[in-house]
Amino acid sequence: MRDVFALTAELVGVPSPSYAEGPLVDLIEARLRAAPHLEVTRIGDNLVARTNLGRRQRVVLAGHTDTVPANGNEVPRIEGDWLGGVGSADMKGGLAVMLDAALHATEPVHDCTYVFYAREEVASADSGLAEVLDARPDLLVGDIAILGEPTDGAIEAGCQGSLRVRVTLRGARAHPARPWMGRNAVHRLGPLLTQLAVYQSRRPVLSGCEYRESMLALSVEGGVAGNVVPDEATIVIGHRFAPDRTPEQAVEEVQRVLSEHLEPDDGFEVVDLAAAAPPAVDHPLLAGMIQRHHLEVRAKLGWTDVARFSAIGVPAVNFGPGDATLAHTAEERVSRGSVERVGEVIADLLGTPATSPSDPMDGSDGSTRS
């Protein structure tokens, strides 16, 4: 019997911090290339393995190979049914499920595309998935995509969009003993920050998922010297917006909130803008999977790579083993049960034998998702 939990431990044992994923990618590539039913393409440190069985539908399983830097937890440690170590939850458990499926689902009911990509934990501009999208977008086409990010076996649907705006408030310098001769730009931040603090965010429900927007100050900066009334203050404002809003509407919302605080000489600059992705859980393949396994479904409030798939027309969700709240901490770990449950759901989706017969698939009973 295949042991996807042991495979997870093996993957954790090959360090792969961002920008140094090479050895892990080499290992995965060697295994994929040994499987005759897969067509394997390597683009930089990214791998795409595909079946070409002429099935009516195609499922994309995707996950990032990199981890954040280790935090005293570079050596994998197994204690009973728990595996600790950097990347165990985020997301080598998910990679193990993907790799296991790729190697053993030789006759899946849907064609499959397995995407192992580099540099997710770093700046978006360095994303390995973006690199593949640039070079070979055709390789990423599918009917649905599932990203194996740690959701502890729940479906995290779609994702909210993310906007960052830099606002510069202007004033006029003066001596601090005669501040009335100038205009204090830092003081102008006061009412703006107060308005952000009481911002009432929308909580739209889409496909049964409640999103929750936010708008907040991410940073402020201002000041010339100890003997000058500051003539400039900058604030970076972050806005997370639900999938029922376009990026343009998100910018308009920030402008609306700022409108009573900005003057013609002030600055307003969009420094980062990423679209949201709709929940996608109404797609028949995903809806069936959710129903058959009674998967918990919740809205994804942060931005994830599902948005990149959504942007090319592939409905996508996050679904993987491991607790995201432990990711990026020294306590990062994943349980055998979590990895195996996700493996079983994927195996069932692909119509192939599960990795473990100990927890037989529950038949559809028509229950609704939570």
Place this chain on the structure above:
Amino acid sequence: MRDVFALTAELVGVPSPSYAEGPLVDLIEARLRAAPHLEVTRIGDNLVARTNLGRRQRVVLAGHTDTVPANGNEVPRIEGDWLGGVGSADMKGGLAVMLDAALHATEPVHDCTYVFYAREEVASADSGLAEVLDARPDLLVGDIAILGEPTDGAIEAGCQGSLRVRVTLRGARAHPARPWMGRNAVHRLGPLLTQLAVYQSRRPVLSGCEYRESMLALSVEGGVAGNVVPDEATIVIGHRFAPDRTPEQAVEEVQRVLSEHLEPDDGFEVVDLAAAAPPAVDHPLLAGMIQRHHLEVRAKLGWTDVARFSAIGVPAVNFGPGDATLAHTAEERVSRGSVERVGEVIADLLGTPATSPSDPMDGSDGSTRS
């Protein structure tokens, strides 16, 4: 006839930016040492020249030799009765008056101390006057002190104190998509900045001089990264306080204003605190000088070195040629009339012939100061 305006131009012609006053100090030292009625002491780049005539009272005339960096105006330029160039107003006009008096007032009615000190335009810790105070405080003792800072022939009385406080507001980090899981420290700045913006300052009248206090934000800083709700925000608050308040009272005033915004885990740190100096214009020597010459008297709102004299018990005022609002600008300049008028007042104070007989001293007419 001595030409104190020409002497000003000569001094402007010897560049003396802060920390590079040496050549100018050498020039002044050579002239002072050539005057047998003066006892000259050099301490670093500071000079103290004293008469020792056994007079009942001693007048201290003090001025700084350094200038701010040149701003395209390093070469002195005379146009009619105007002299332009860096340091012309701040304060080589005042130095010329001092040097002229030192060399020619061989039999003053009061003993005289002339202090030429370095590094006034830079951090207080580097002050040449402080260096002299540390090394030889006895050399600075006197009944009154007059600093030749540019006041355009008015008396700027005393000075306000200066306090800077760094306040650190704390919060709790969270993901910007779930800000309600943390606490945004930058948002906490909002009501504090708003309160500073509407701060009602005191305007006490002391010895006929109206002071005007201020309290303001000098700088703010906060922010961790684009994907973190900030857990810390710092603000530097400046407070200028009138001479009827002690430094301790000034700190209490800032604490009072902050009281409703600070919590036990927040930080409050005094980073700079300089005492105020009382107006001193009621001292008979100064009161007589003001009355005889109908000098305008106004409160000094900024902090100046008069506070260092005041701290050692020497009542002090600012009084010199040149327009302070042009100091530190490319347009810095001083007029012949301004230098000569101040020279005449000083000569009269010392009971010695004025530099120019063209504008005879006005006798006392009992008029009050403006």
